Amino acid sequence: MKSNSMKKNLSSTFFLIALLLAGSNVTAPALGLNTAGAQVESEAQELDEAVNVDENENETLDAVEEQEAANTAGNAAAAAAASQGTIYVGPSASGDALRILSQGYTLVPLTGGPISGPVVVGAGDLFVPWIGDQLVAAYEQGHAVALTNATTFDIDQLRNLLAHRGAAHPSQAGTRVDLAAFRETERSDGQCHFSSHLLLSRVAPTAPKPSKKAARRLARLPKKVKRRLQRLARQQQGQQQGAADKNDLQALNRIFSAVAPVPAPPPGDPQNDLVKLAESYESHAIQTDFLGNQVQLINTVWDVRSFRNSSDYYYVMQEVDYHAVALVSRGGGGFPELLILWDNSVTSFSSGPPILIQASPQTTLKTRVENSGISFNIGGAAGWNQMQGLNATASGGVTISNQTTTTIPPITIENASNLQSGTTEWHYQVNDVLDAGGSTLAFFNHWIWQIPFDRYLTQWVDAEFSSQATMKAGYGLFGFLGLTDEPTVNLTSVVPLPFGRTFALQQPAVTSVNPTTVNAGDTFAINGTGFYPNLVQAVLIG
Secondary structure, three states, rough: OOOHHHHHHHHHHHHHHHHHHHHHOOOOOOOOOOOOOHHHHHHHOOOOOOOOHHHEEEEHHHHHHHHHHHHHHHHHHHHHHOOOOOOEEEEEOOOHHHHHHHHEEEEHHHHOOOOOOOOOOHHHHHOOOOHHHHHHHHHOOOEEEEEEEEEEHHHHHHHHHHHOOEEEOOOOOOOOEEEEEEEEEOOOOOOEEEEEEEEEEEEEEEEEOOOHHHHHHHHHOHHHHHHHHHHHHHHHHHHHHHHHHHHHHHHHHHHOOOOOOOOOOOOOOOOOEEHHOOOOEEEEEEEEEEOOEEEEEEEEEEEEEEOOEEEEEEEEEEEEEEOOOOOEHHHHHHHOOOEEEEEEEEEOOOOOOOOOEEEEEOOEEEEEEEEEEEEEEEOOOEEEOOEEEEEEOOOEEEEEEEEEEEEEEEEEEEEEOOOOOOOEEEEEEEOOOOOOOOOEEEEEEEEEEEEEEOOOOOOOOOOEEEEEEEEEEEEOOOEEEEEEEEEEEEEEEEEEEEOOOOOOOOOOOOEEEEOOOOOOOOOEEEEEEEEOOOOOOOOOOO
């Protein structure tokens, strides 16, 4: 959503661009303007086509500059004043993630004393015994534990130290991320939610050289207008890092907030619902660029083993968030450019290949509401992971049922998933680009992957799948697509196998009692196999 001040600022900027179009005797391209943009186009048609800038135009240009400066100062003041909690920082932690976190949190050195909040360390800190103890203590208290400038090897080192279940890895080999974090939280139904997070390093947009036709149009602008536009571009460029930091900080709040977000319970009260029975595993990656555009990808997985079908089932609820700024500047004495193109996509695949079941949502033309969900039943004996360990049911099976509804601007959604390869793929085309610019669009996808036992490698204890979410944002003036921005998340989600390496359900059996003789009121231990809570009602000793 956009604030009123943002809309006012964009409206002023659109009006400035319209002045240029009218003053240069150039027809505005048909960009599907509405609301503020349509008003600008109407006002531009009433302007005189003289190239001299009159007093009214000066006032408009000054108003735009003042608004931009006020926004910059306001954002900086808000960031400086905000403190959303305390984060403990280890001696070897460093990098851009700390700079961003310092704008919203109070950072204090990690010492040997008691801790009461999240901890951020560097890879070198993992080998210091007392720091390792602090990390485990913070994790067991439910706080986030994070690592700066981390490779996949570093991420797994921290994961093993914490005994965290599941992981998020960068898909490209050798990639170093600005931040990797783990957190364990208890859901309202009593089961565990394990979340893994990545803050990817910022990327730069691509800017092709303007065409000769576009260059001639820019050259015809009055010098005074050029100077004002270049000043506006410099102001915009100065704001872009602040916008990028603000977006990253908001995304990082998901990791470091006092109360961790967990999946909402499914609607209704379905019997034996996997979403309530089993642990959940979240992998989350954030990719922001230097313009302030951002893509977030969040895969949350529940899994169950079907002994009848000799298969594992992975239910994936995928959230993908796209944020596109409405106005950008590439610097170097150039002009500000407007968002004129905004397309998004996300694809996920796993080796095997898996069998794809119920990929949702379906293709929809220019919808304002995204309805997406899943409903599936797995009959017979089944097993899953839960807080108390493994659990199973000998009959009755397990239900997978969930649904999400999201309000969005007019969007064309295409489901391009491939049943043969098991790959899921969705495309989201923004229909009214200028009106949607500056907002964040959130989409939810649901599907199930079935993986037969014989497709697992012998040594596997985790399943992995890869996802790629891409936003294509195009900026320009005079109908020329000048700057193209494609921030992309590449994420590998690591999920523990349901029921581990046990592929045959054992009936409960008592093997021994210790001690063998007790008096009334004494305690004793019953040892056995297959003691899954759902399968054991009582133990008869005689």
